Amino acid sequence: MGSARSNESKNHAWMFLFLCWVVTLVATAGSLFFSEVMHFPPCVLCWYQRICMYPLVFIYFAGLFPLNRSVLRFTVPLLFTGWIMALYHILVYHGVIPESLTPCTEGVSCAAVFFEWFGFISIPVLSFTAFTVLLILSFCFKVEVSKYEK
Secondary structure, eight states: OHHHHHHHHHHHHHHHHHHHHHHHHHHHHHHHIIIIISOOOOOHHHHHHHHHHHHHHHHHHHHHTTTOTTHHHHHHHHHHHHHHHHHHHHHHHTTSSOGGGSSOSSSSOTTOOSOOBTTTBOHHHHHHHHHHHHHHHHHHHHHHHHHHHO
16 A cells, blocks of 8 residues: 555656646746747846746756656756746836846846736746746655655
8 A cells, every 4th residue: 555655646746847847848938939939038137037947947857757856956946046036027027126226237128018918917927927836846746755755
């Protein structure tokens, strides 16, 4: 019976890691769509978030085959850094933090509005949501891995 639970936890862990990979793939494709197809130039804060997101596609994929718990060692620092950058970007975007306190001194403004779906979903919100979902899925992955390693 313990082996069946262990296999079930291992399957759940793999599923959470696979979902992380899917989210990073969609987020990466989305950011490339906005810049390359829609021709929305990324600001400096967008580039920083991309630097955190893009490698995750490869790291999560490498962690799937075979399932590797150590993937968290490499992904969590990128996730937290990207999450903080996205939160900071949202605060700049909404004027809570003045744009003079951003690295966006040249080029595209970090507060530039390219679109707002439903009046509040912007590019910084999409990035923040992706990093938040990835943090939650990574936590779920860790919980499931700890179940089958016992």
